[in-house]
Amino acid sequence: MRVLGVDPGSNITGYGIVEVEEHDGKPDRTKLVAVDYGIIKVDEEDIFHIKLKKIYDEISRIINLYHPTELSIETAFYGKNFQSAFKIGHVRAVVILSAVNSGISVFEYTPREIKKAVVGKGNATKEQVQFMVRAILGLKKSPEFYDVSDALAVAICHINRTLVPEQARYRDWKAFLKAHPEFLSDDMNVKLKRKKK
Structure with a gap:
C-alpha cells in the first residue's frame, strides 16, 4: 500500500508519499516509510489558472514516478478569508482530477480527523503534528515546511483509517x-x- 498525501495551497502545495511495509504477507501499519516528500511551489506572480496547471502537472508527474495506490487529501477548510478558501478549493480540484485521471482512489479527511489520527487530539498544533510525523516515520529531521508534514500526516491518517477496523477504534x-x-x-x-x- 502506497499513499500520496496532499496538503493543498494556492502558492505552496505539500505532498508526501508513505508506504506500508508488509509483515507475513499483510500490511503492517506500524511499519511506515516515507518514500518521498516535498513542496510544489508556484510563482506568486503567475495568473491563477497557470498556477493550477503547474500543480496538476506536478502531481501527475509524482503519480507517474511513484505509482501510489491511493490519494488522501485534506478537505476544504473555510476560515475567515473566503477568497483564500475559494482558491484552495480549485487546487483541491486539480489534485483530485490528476488522481482520478491516473486511476487512483481518492479519500478526504478533515483537519481535525488528521490531527487526531497522528497526534491523538483534534486540536493539535502544527508543531505537534510535525513532531509526531517525524517520530512515526523515523525521519532524521523534521520536514522544513509545515505543508510537507501536514501532507505526510494526511497519508498516515488514511493508512490508519484503512488498516484499523472500525470495531477496533x-x-x-x-x-x-x-x-x-x-x-x-x-x-x-x-x-x-x-x-x-
Whole structure:
C-alpha cells in the first residue's frame, strides 16, 4: 500500500508519499516509510489558472514516478478569508482530477480527523503534528515546511483509517486501556482501581 498525501495551497502545495511495509504477507501499519516528500511551489506572480496547471502537472508527474495506490487529501477548510478558501478549493480540484485521471482512489479527511489520527487530539498544533510525523516515520529531521508534514500526516491518517477496523477504534485512551488491560503494568492497574472507588 502506497499513499500520496496532499496538503493543498494556492502558492505552496505539500505532498508526501508513505508506504506500508508488509509483515507475513499483510500490511503492517506500524511499519511506515516515507518514500518521498516535498513542496510544489508556484510563482506568486503567475495568473491563477497557470498556477493550477503547474500543480496538476506536478502531481501527475509524482503519480507517474511513484505509482501510489491511493490519494488522501485534506478537505476544504473555510476560515475567515473566503477568497483564500475559494482558491484552495480549485487546487483541491486539480489534485483530485490528476488522481482520478491516473486511476487512483481518492479519500478526504478533515483537519481535525488528521490531527487526531497522528497526534491523538483534534486540536493539535502544527508543531505537534510535525513532531509526531517525524517520530512515526523515523525521519532524521523534521520536514522544513509545515505543508510537507501536514501532507505526510494526511497519508498516515488514511493508512490508519484503512488498516484499523472500525470495531477496533476507541473514543479515547481510557476506552483502549479498558479493552486491553494487558498493556497496563501492575502499578497502573492498582492506580486505576483506586480512582474508580
